[in-house]
Amino acid sequence: MSTDPPPAPPALGKVPRTERGRRTLRKLLDAAAGEFAEKGFHETSITGITKRAGTALGSFYTYFDSKDEIFQALVSDMSDRVRQRAMQSISADMTSLETEHAALSAFLHFAREHKEIYRIIDEAEFADPESYRKHYETTAQRMLGRLRAGAESGEFRDDVEEAHAWAIMGMNVFLGLRFCVWSDDRTIDDVAEVAARILERGITAGNEPR
């Protein structure tokens, strides 16, 4: 398993030198997250962000060069936070299936608590394609790593490859969209269980659980 490099100090905007500056930057980031989540990238205006942040319009440009830049900063931040959540939820003593279950669970919890995550990351497909690709490719790589580990330990088939990672990731993402972002009418365990069973034995009849 690859060891992640310690996450670089998140350069969310120009680094302020004073305490006052740090507070302003933080207010801007929070406001931006709120606005992007509620209104989407294109409907969000710098004016809206600064109004929400309670700062002057001009202050925005003290910390960011453009609307794109703050958006990118946020996507990257969100992406990291999802990843971290997943990492924290798994531990070395789990079986490979348990690990996937836990990762999905963590993801679904995160999605439910931060529904805006979807909005922001998904809109990146159009507002900042680079970040979007990077987010999913990174996530797929990470998952593929786990799948291969599972294959080595004999739990997963040993033909697992990139396509499996994308398939599973798609599964997870759509379950999150449908059951965490659009509606809360199912328990997360319930949903995660469905996915785990598919991984375990597909959906055909007759593959008795071991």
Add this chain to the structure above:
Amino acid sequence: MSTDPPPAPPALGKVPRTERGRRTLRKLLDAAAGEFAEKGFHETSITGITKRAGTALGSFYTYFDSKDEIFQALVSDMSDRVRQRAMQSISADMTSLETEHAALSAFLHFAREHKEIYRIIDEAEFADPESYRKHYETTAQRMLGRLRAGAESGEFRDDVEEAHAWAIMGMNVFLGLRFCVWSDDRTIDDVAEVAARILERGITAGNEPR
């Protein structure tokens, strides 16, 4: 299973009364599809559409009330076409697994031929959320219908439910994105096969193929 009513003549904008009008409308729709696909919804301008269509700016408004309206018309059109492609690819004598395989295959072919489909449908999540939801909910319903049929015939587990449909749909969509839209480096059969195997027996070792 409900038989779909023959899709009403898609109300793609105001209905022209003359042949000349019909030609203009068609030119506008084609141009719009091209522009939306290449530039995305927000970067596309009416001016761009009419320039590409070779009509006067004002002519656009003879047929559509707004950019939103033509976009919606296109999403609905695209959505129908994907669906039709999938429907045509399956036949009554297939097993349930074969049916899913065929449907995914048809979808992947369509995606590869019409990469713009992704761009347009996915961007609807932001430009026209209504249509977006409708597209995926309809698709999920259709798939769930097939899953249940498979359960009745004894091929699928009989606990299949909505979550399975969303999981599989997510799988399909992400495979399409990765292997048909972003890159052509795998054969479609190859990719469809991966998905079919997951449905058949998951990814764990030891579920020997029957």
Add this chain to the structure above:
Amino acid sequence: MSTDPPPAPPALGKVPRTERGRRTLRKLLDAAAGEFAEKGFHETSITGITKRAGTALGSFYTYFDSKDEIFQALVSDMSDRVRQRAMQSISADMTSLETEHAALSAFLHFAREHKEIYRIIDEAEFADPESYRKHYETTAQRMLGRLRAGAESGEFRDDVEEAHAWAIMGMNVFLGLRFCVWSDDRTIDDVAEVAARILERGITAGNEPR
């Protein structure tokens, strides 16, 4: 008293040669009057007029050269009709005061029945200043003629002049606006009586009625 020239055949638009044409022209004029009255000159569109008339857009230009032209035709028509109403209401055996009372009465009745008259004539001040001036100058001239006749017969002071005509006309117009167009809460006789008394002896106390 000036003898009016026999009113020229009202050239309300190009003269149609066929019966069908005459019907279309009439429909257009009626529709235009309705639209101008309801929406005002600028908010009225040719499309709106033809839609209301139930004719094709292009047909409008068979009868009128422009929006201005039909508006002007209507103003002139309305102006004539108000005048006619006033003329009919007076007769040779009335005293001069009775004549003014009758003319105002006729005007107020007309205003109440055709509230749109105000809208159309008044808006001419901006949409077609020429017609507007002409309407009021003609009306003032006519009134001045009556005032002078009254002076000659010894009923009115013999210093009556143009300013008196404008003052009285203004009185009449504002009474019409306030009590016939904006509200119906007073009888017309009541209102006309107020004006007549002012003409008779002003508003100061102590001028005992004769």
Add this chain to the structure above:
Amino acid sequence: MSTDPPPAPPALGKVPRTERGRRTLRKLLDAAAGEFAEKGFHETSITGITKRAGTALGSFYTYFDSKDEIFQALVSDMSDRVRQRAMQSISADMTSLETEHAALSAFLHFAREHKEIYRIIDEAEFADPESYRKHYETTAQRMLGRLRAGAESGEFRDDVEEAHAWAIMGMNVFLGLRFCVWSDDRTIDDVAEVAARILERGITAGNEPR
């Protein structure tokens, strides 16, 4: 008689916080008054206003939300200024007739100096009916107040009521239009005198001046 509250600082658009802003706002208001007066509401464009003001197009929207808003601000401003002029011209020691004479005189002077006043206030009938009504209803109320005071002091008949106010107001307005806005060929005193005589004893012969 009610003492008017000191007119609240007229909310002519968004309030600027800097001196520079105040200057820009003033330039815009002046330019708008000029444009509206010369071209009328509908022929006036925002572009025309900002060009005349020497500001960028966008600056307009720093202070006003729309053409309607600045127009309304101007009407209200004009309305106030006419009123103030009239108020200043009268004093407690005048007779009631003298008061009306003075008020009309002040109004006519104002109209001759600011011919645009007519254009702007009158066009409000179509561009901003609310303001138009308000202007004339307020003016009528004020006049009615004076008439009643005159009745109490025994100078005016004691049946004066709203209709008298509207009649006199109409007289004044039309005299202003004809003799101050359209032409300067009479002295103001001359014109005001005509009106005063009408109020004093009407236009009939035989009411000898006292």
Add this chain to the structure above:
DNA sequence: AATGAATGAGACTTCATTCAT
């Protein structure tokens, strides 16, 4: 650092009028 006014390109949309059928 913060403030908020200024800028102007560019988007959408309307509609009177022309024109081909």
Add this chain to the structure above:
DNA sequence: CATGAATGAAGTCTCATTCAT
């Protein structure tokens, strides 16, 4: 005569970004 599609100038408004204070 009637029809309705086509045209494009012109208008309003938004907003990311720059700049003076």
